[in-house]
Amino acid sequence: MDNFDRLERMRRAMESERLDVLVLRLPENVLFLSGFWPMIGATLLVFPREGEPLCIIPHCYENEAAHSLWNAQTTYYRYGVLGAEPVAAIRSILSDAAREKNWARVGYEGSFEVVGPSWNTAEAIVPAAPTRRLLAEVFDGAELVDVTALLEFQRQRKTPWEAAKLRTASEISCIGMEAFEQLVDVGVSGVELAAEAERAIMVRGTGYNGALRVRAFAQVAVGHAECGVGYRPNEISTVRELKAGEPALLELGVVVDGYWADRTRVRVAGEPTDEQERVFETVRKAQEAAIAAIRPGVRAAEVDEAARAVIRDAGWGDLFPHITGHGLGFRYHESAPLLAPNSSDILQEGMFTSVEPGIYELGVGGFRLEDDVLVTAGGAEIVGPYPKRLAGIMAEIPRRND
């Protein structure tokens, strides 16, 4: 269960930054360097440049941690029960770990302002002033170094092990797209569509290819007006019901044991009009063109332009107001690559990006397609491929272990 590549890359980066140790508590970063996706965010990872990592974990999650941790040492502290003193316990464990180590430069998560949830999406635990004060006390005399940029950079290129996890998450997201498409019909509401996609993913995704913790965040815009602003970062799903000929736009975030997928599909209730088919076909071709442009060494801005040119040539350039894609993996959105007109990112093997062109007009609707793509040595791999059709019966999706 080790992930040798990942740990070696990080140790080399720490060496060139002269970092002796990282102390991490954001669930996405604990997962990144330990393999364990914390249940509630109360886990700390001490990751030294030399020697074994130490994971400090609430005692009640011993089983979950043992199941997934790579080769870290573990210390469990009492949490959530009478008599527990989590802060004192963590301080004492950290002090023991630091003793006689001569750690002079200690990395911490100082600038993460966008954070992913732990398994408990209802409440996040994040590092703020108290964590920083604790580190200053425990590592008295050491220099505290904000390693946010370093972590974000290291997270950009996924290892083969991580790519396999992301493939599983994307395959599970197909369950939700299928449930959505089967339910789209006249009289069905946005909340019904969103809730059913989430339900299907949790019920049928848990256990798929070993997945233990599966959760979806679906948003469905319904009708011309709601879909017409469907480029917004987040929609409200409402009780409005689909009428004949109207589009329904599904935006879908899925997390599987800490690894994310981000998908979008659009369907029309009943028969699409010729114009709807033309718009949809343009989006489909724009997405294809972008994916065809993806390979190591290409500028992310060129990939954006490949999609944008298709939509512009069709006469709808003004109706594609957002970027073509963004990095993801350890979070719903990651900082790079950014497939955007002014992006300075260069694609590299192992990068993972959404590709999601769209065309939106108030009164007409919103049409977007989104898939997640891995940059491979030879070009691009769409992970968890899934059909794209505006209406009609969908092909069976591949399943590994139904």
Next chain:
Amino acid sequence: MDNFDRLERMRRAMESERLDVLVLRLPENVLFLSGFWPMIGATLLVFPREGEPLCIIPHCYENEAAHSLWNAQTTYYRYGVLGAEPVAAIRSILSDAAREKNWARVGYEGSFEVVGPSWNTAEAIVPAAPTRRLLAEVFDGAELVDVTALLEFQRQRKTPWEAAKLRTASEISCIGMEAFEQLVDVGVSGVELAAEAERAIMVRGTGYNGALRVRAFAQVAVGHAECGVGYRPNEISTVRELKAGEPALLELGVVVDGYWADRTRVRVAGEPTDEQERVFETVRKAQEAAIAAIRPGVRAAEVDEAARAVIRDAGWGDLFPHITGHGLGFRYHESAPLLAPNSSDILQEGMFTSVEPGIYELGVGGFRLEDDVLVTAGGAEIVGPYPKRLAGIMAEIPRRND
């Protein structure tokens, strides 16, 4: 749509702390002082001691903000579209707001390490070093004051307006408990129970009493071993199926337009044994005893003891390892009151707390009941009351607008 009490209380507190203005961006605090629950956490609230508040909002959420904001001024900035520069826009708007105000002490959220999600539970936006640097630049020469403790204190006592919102959230949580209880049966899995409770709440809760944004986080432990560790802060729902005579334990967090409910119910598939009924009845009486002890002026530790004594007298004192309850409202969990043996909190009118005794034993199961209680002038109000039975047909729950 104003909430005069709330704003007046906060302004008085700011006066006694000599604070000129607060700059808040955690969704829970923006909601607390503006009425708007941000869609994605990219909203800032400038709350001066004198004069009107200013809410700085992504342009794409103008409708949602207009629907719910009290009397704040609003400025919208371009977000999530090509050419948008959110950080520069926010800096400029903040600078304009600060001009000629002579604000000398500026409050910010420095120590929130537990945070609630925005409507987008898949990704949180939190203030870290970049927000602090921005404030230091914009309010050059002013003193930045960490107002975490002040905000948490002010949030403890709910206004009548807030209590009404919390009542709605708790009533909507009943939909999920009902769906759970109707589905509990031999052969049903934990993920099926959890997903159906969440689906029912989103579908039937949206629109209930004006609710616009409704989301649930359900966890269901199934069988003796899973329920036996059901005191853990978060369970995994698994694909394990209920067998005859086994318990299923539902832990349920529900958020309705930013206001939280936290409930627990337990059911047995088929016929409960006499021992299961005795344990359940003990938990029910412990919960009743705690609620009967709640009134303004009482020590929170006494309320804990009221529940604990019932369980101890029944001989199961060692099997109740957690606190009796915790504050909540603007988050799944809030810092006070804490119904616990060593708590120094004194109950006051308007406080809102969970009451959730439980009895757990590996190999036997876990039995907990949880309701949310408002401290009233005369005692306690269970908000969103819902029947408590281990098995059998449930009474109809009251609905305002089915």
